[in-house]
Amino acid sequence: MLTREAQQSTQQEPAYRRALAASVSGQALEWYDFALYGLAAAIIFPKIFFPDVDPVVGVLASFATFAVGFVARPIGGFVFGRLGDKIGRTRTLMITIMLMGVGTVLIGLLPTYGQIGLFAPLMLVVLRLVQGMGIGGEWSGSAVLVVETAPKERRGFMSSLINSGEYIGTLIASGLFAVLSLAMPEDAFHSWGWRIPFLLSAVGVLICWLIRRKLEEPETFTAAIEIPTENPTLMQSIRSEWRHILGIIGIRMFENAGAYIILAFAVTYAEGVGVPTSTTTFGVSVASVVAIFMIPIFGRLSDKIGRRKVYMIGAVFLILFFWPFFLLLDTTNAFWVWFAFGVAYGLGMSPMLSVEPAWFAELFPTRFRYSGTAISANIATVLAGGLAPFIAVGLMALTGNLVLVMVYLAVLAVISLIAAKLTPETVGTDLR
Numbered sequence: 001m002l003t004r005e006a007q008q009s010t011q012q013e014p015a016y017r018r019a020l021a022a023s024v025s026g027q028a029l030e031w032y033d034f035a036l037y038g039l040a041a042a043i044i045f046p047k048i049f050f051p052d053v054d055p056v057v058g059v060l061a062s063f064a065t066f067a068v069g070f071v072a073r074p075i076g077g078f079v080f081g082r083l084g085d086k087i088g089r090t091r092t093l094m095i096t097i098m099l100m101g102v103g104t105v106l107i108g109l110l111p112t113y114g115q116i117g118l119f120a121p122l123m124l125v126v127l128r129l130v131q132g133m134g135i136g137g138e139w140s141g142s143a144v145l146v147v148e149t150a151p152k153e154r155r156g157f158m159s160s161l162i163n164s165g166e167y168i169g170t171l172i173a174s175g176l177f178a179v180l181s182l183a184m185p186e187d188a189f190h191s192w193g194w195r196i197p198f199l200l201s202a203v204g205v206l207i208c209w210l211i212r213r214k215l216e217e218p219e220t221f222t223a224a225i226e227i228p229t230e231n232p233t234l235m236q237s238i239r240s241e242w243r244h245i246l247g248i249i250g251i252r253m254f255e256n257a258g259a260y261i262i263l264a265f266a267v268t269y270a271e272g273v274g275v276p277t278s279t280t281t282f283g284v285s286v287a288s289v290v291a292i293f294m295i296p297i298f299g300r301l302s303d304k305i306g307r308r309k310v311y312m313i314g315a316v317f318l319i320l321f322f323w324p325f326f327l328l329l330d331t332t333n334a335f336w337v338w339f340a341f342g343v344a345y346g347l348g349m350s351p352m353l354s355v356e357p358a359w360f361a362e363l364f365p366t367r368f369r370y371s372g373t374a375i376s377a378n379i380a381t382v383l384a385g386g387l388a389p390f391i392a393v394g395l396m397a398l399t400g401n402l403v404l405v406m407v408y409l410a411v412l413a414v415i416s417l418i419a420a421k422l423t424p425e426t427v428g429t430d431l432r
Helices: 004-043 045-049 055-086 089-109 119-149 152-183 186-193 195-199 201-212 219-225 234-272 277-305 307-330 334-363 366-385 388-399 403-422
Strands: none
Touching: 004 045, 004 055, 004 089, 004 119, 004 152, 004 195, 004 201, 045 055, 045 119, 055 089, 055 119, 055 366, 089 119, 089 195, 089 201, 119 152, 119 219, 119 334, 119 366, 152 186, 152 195, 152 277, 152 334, 186 195, 195 201, 219 366, 234 277, 234 307, 234 334, 234 366, 234 388, 234 403, 277 307, 277 334, 307 334, 307 403, 334 366, 388 403
């Protein structure tokens, strides 16, 4: 005969499995769209949206449209975070997934500069803003949904799978882009073939929509909204939770900067020292595959020893490994380059990524959980993630070596470690 706790767990299981499927698929789609845009911004968009300028200026202009998405993220975090705390997690996540997907599909349908002139890049910027808004509410909503439905003793493991979904999407996007570029004549790919992966995003949106339309609101949320006294304004919540908001921003600084240094700056650096593009691209794929499997392992570990310890293990390892990481790239040997990317992500980034969804969502009360997670995580992404490659390039240009880049990363690591130390441990705690 089942005990009462066992019966509750059995009833809860389908709910959290559906929530997990909805969240992981959403993250896969988000990063599929993100990776596609990054690849197209580097290879395709300078030629079709900025053809009448110097090639270097065209690339910079293309990447500027990429950066617009980062600016829109905090806005999306504020808007959809508040909406998620008002009307519900599942309804809000339906909106964010549609914004992301529709923005991507419409980019695949955009006329070129040669067809409609300046309206083409202007429309590209608008659609990138739409994407960024949706992304600003997607990750945080997914984290909150899984944390509020998963069993307390498995929150770290279950929510870590969300971040594994990011790298599944990245692999699908980069793989599809590579296959099409190799299978098609270059002129055809640059003319219309690049649109195929963008249009296929509609399939991902449909899958996510079908999964999410059957979701129910977590009991934690439905119980909280029935208590009128537990409905503070946004500013009241920010004033009462500012320490946790600052803590998350600090924790995310090194993780965000580290990710973009490895996946963006390091790729450029490697090519500069003579590593073939195919080798660095495969290195990024190695990092993604390693992350998919290592993130859940560290997520499970965080359920045993705590979020803070696992995060600090990853942060300390990564800052100590960054110098050897670049030395391995200097060898230009394919094996050591792949090894460097795999270790940096497997033992450095993965521990940090594994704990963030559970740790951040567990810090806030139910009526501010979506907003608090979205606002703090997206502010950190703008401050550290999006700017890190540009800062690293500038620092290296000043000295001609990596010394100032290492100092920059060390400062961010210290900030994040201090923030992690000061932020409360949440493993095993009840949601408030």
